[in-house]
Amino acid sequence: xxxxxxxxxxxxxxxxxxxxxxxxxxxxxxxxxxxxxxxxxxxxxxxxxxxxxxxxxxxxxxxxxxxxxxxxxxxxxxxxxxxxxxxxxxxxxxxxxxxxxxxxxxxxxxxxxxxxxxxxxx
Numbered sequence: 307x308x309x310x311x312x313x314x315x316x317x318x319x320x321x322x323x324x325x326x327x328x329x330x331x332x333x334x335x336x337x338x339x340x341x342x343x344x345x346x347x348x349x350x351x352x353x354x355x356x357x358x359x360x361x362x363x364x365x366x367x368x369x370x371x372x373x374x375x376x377x378x379x380x381x382x383x384x385x386x387x388x389x390x391x392x393x394x395x396x397x398x399x400x401x402x403x404x405x406x407x408x409x410x411x412x413x414x415x416x417x418x419x420x421x422x423x424x425x426x427x428x
Contacts, residue, residue, distance in 0.1 A: 328425045330368040332397075333358070333390070335375075335427070344427055346375050346388075350397055358395075358402045359388050365423035374420050375402075387411035389420055 328335040332349045346359040346366065364385070365376040373390040388404030389411075395401030406414065414420060 327427060328366050330373065333368070333373050335363050335366050335425070346373070346402075348395070348397055348401070356397065358390060359404075363427060365426045367421045367424040369421040372418070372420050374415075374423060376423060377405075389414065389418070 324336055324338045325341075326334050326336045327344065332351065334347050334349050334355070335344055336347055336355075337344045343361045344363040345357045345361050346363055347355040347357050349355045359375050359377060362378045362380070363375055364378055367374045371392060373392065375388045375390075376385055377388070378385055385408060386405035387408060387410070388402050388406070390401045390403070404411075411420075
């Protein structure tokens with residue numbers, strides 16, 4: 307039975323393509339099945355992860371306190387912004403604040419001293 311389970315797992319993994327594009331442990335921007343399907347995820351460290359911010363991530367940044375992300379809403383050119391306070395987040399928390407408009411995000415950026423976007427994706 308273990309051999310059958312192992313073979314099924316290998317086949318499932320072979321059918322999915324993915325890559326990590328940016329990382330600030332335990333956070334990762336990764337894509338799954340399609341390079342434009344970029345999400346910000348929390349990596350459990352055991353092969354599992356949970357999505358914190360849905361696709362389409364277009365930019366991300368971090369410092370010792372925060373993660374920031376910018377994404378486009380599906381099938382639009384509308385940009386929305388998010389931040390995660392690292393000290394308040396865990397694999398069991400709902401850590402992302404947002405979505406915010408650019409004007410709202412700029413106010414929060416000044417108030418909270420949020421980091422710049424340091425990585426952009428096309």
